[in-house]
Amino acid sequence: MTPEELLDAYEEMALIRRTEKAAHDLFMSGFVKGTTHLAAGHEAIAVGASAALRPDDYVFATYRGHHHAMARGATPEECLAELMSKATGLCQAKGGSMHLTKASTGMLGSYAIVGAHLPMAAGAAWSAKLRGSGQVAVAFFGDGATNIGAFHEALNLAAVWQLPALFVCENNLYMEYTPIADVTAVPNPAADRAGGYNIPGEVIDGNDVTVVHEAVSRAAERARKGDGPTLIEAQTYRHFGHSRSDPAKYRPAEEVERWLKHDPLDVARARLEAAGVPPETISERDRRAAQVVEAAVTAAKNAPEPDRELAFTDVWADGSATWRT
Ligand SMILES: Cc1ncc(C[n+]2csc(CCOP(=O)(O)OP(=O)(O)O)c2C)c(N)n1
Numbered sequence: 122m123t124p125e126e127l128l129d130a131y132e133e134m135a136l137i138r139r140t141e142k143a144a145h146d147l148f149m150s151g152f153v154k155g156t157t158h159l160a161a162g163h164e165a166i167a168v169g170a171s172a173a174l175r176p177d178d179y180v181f182a183t184y185r186g187h188h189h190a191m192a193r194g195a196t197p198e199e200c201l202a203e204l205m206s207k208a209t210g211l212c213q214a215k216g217g218s219m220h221l222t223k224a225s226t227g228m229l230g231s232y233a234i235v236g237a238h239l240p241m242a243a244g245a246a247w248s249a250k251l252r253g254s255g256q257v258a259v260a261f262f263g264d265g266a267t268n269i270g271a272f273h274e275a276l277n278l279a280a281v282w283q284l285p286a287l288f289v290c291e292n293n294l295y296m297e298y299t300p301i302a303d304v305t306a307v308p309n310p311a312a313d314r315a316g317g318y319n320i321p322g323e324v325i326d327g328n329d330v331t332v333v334h335e336a337v338s339r340a341a342e343r344a345r346k347g348d349g350p351t352l353i354e355a356q357t358y359r360h361f362g363h364s365r366s367d368p369a370k371y372r373p374a375e376e377v378e379r380w381l382k383h384d385p386l387d388v389a390r391a392r393l394e395a396a397g398v399p400p401e402t403i404s405e406r407d408r409r410a411a412q413v414v415e416a417a418v419t420a421a422k423n424a425p426e427p428d429r430e431l432a433f434t435d436v437w438a439d440g441s442a443t444w445r446t
């Protein structure tokens with residue numbers, strides 16, 4: 122990444138971080154309906170990967186997917202309004218936090234069933250291959266998904282059909298409240314399984330946006346050349362609990378401290394300063410992100426509730442409810 126690209130990536134990560142903090146605060150003050158699974162701490166994976174992709178590539182995320190929606194073009198206002206069930210929400214209040222989707226930019230959804238979207242990403246990659254479009258499909262998933270059947274089925278199919286698919290595991294060490302290491306036979310839950318499907322697998326620092334960018338660029342190039350899928354295990358850590366008001370007391374204090382010292386924003390800032398970017402220029406991007414999110418919170422709070430008639434639109438391919446009769 123050039124210093125300018127890295128500066129843009131920094132600002133995007135700052136925007137996501139502040140949106141997640143706002144989502145947390147709005148949830149705590151009763152403005153958010155349903156639940157939230159915040160991705161604060163995971164920003165470098167979404168931003169680094171997105172910067173390495175083409176605008177027409179496909180992305181699939183989990184219920185912890187706000188960062189991917191934003192990295193693929195959703196605004197903080199659209200996301201926060203969706204969490205608050207407002208008419209201006211990304212999915213007009215029909216998705217909520219766990220189902221952020223922006224099909225117009227190839228962000229083909231956030232999925233609450235662990236592992237469910239990996240075969241879908243393989244399907245999207247198959248479609249790209251059949252059409253010869255040169256697109257790739259990326260599935261982002263948690264470490265917990267690596268012990269789900271759909272993970273193994275998708276990897277096998279993608280390998281056998283040499284699909285232009287990227288499987289990116291966000292290994293944050295926990296599946297809800299259980300350490301992944303307690304229930305997995307190999308040390309690297311994703312990358313160590315790649316050999317079983319004869320595809321390349323690598324473990325990377327998921328908190329360094331430049332490292333993620335490089336790994337995803339390589340994997341996407343490979344996929345576009347027709348050389349098939351790649352499995353990337355990006356190590357990271359969530360700053361909040363698993364969901365809602367989980368205080369995450371089950372995580373050892375030293376572990377939390379160690380990871381907080383390796384914050385993706387600090388890593389990017391250090392890289393920018395090492396490249397000669399003045400600290401004031403970086404702080405200016407921070408301020409800009411803060412202003413955008415502040416305005417987004419106000420706009421989302423003031424946005425209207427959706428009309429009742431909207432409830433049955435966009436829930437089926439023709440946009441109507443006639444399929445029900
Ligand atoms: C098939 C399935 N089983 C169980 C659940 C309940 N569940 C929701 S999140 C979660 C943990 C997943 O952990 P991981 O894949 O590591 O993702 P993370 O939340 O850490 O991002 C579980 C078990 C589910 N949603 N789907």
Ligand SMILES: [Mg+2]
Nearest residue numbers: 263264295296
């Ligand atoms: Mg996890």
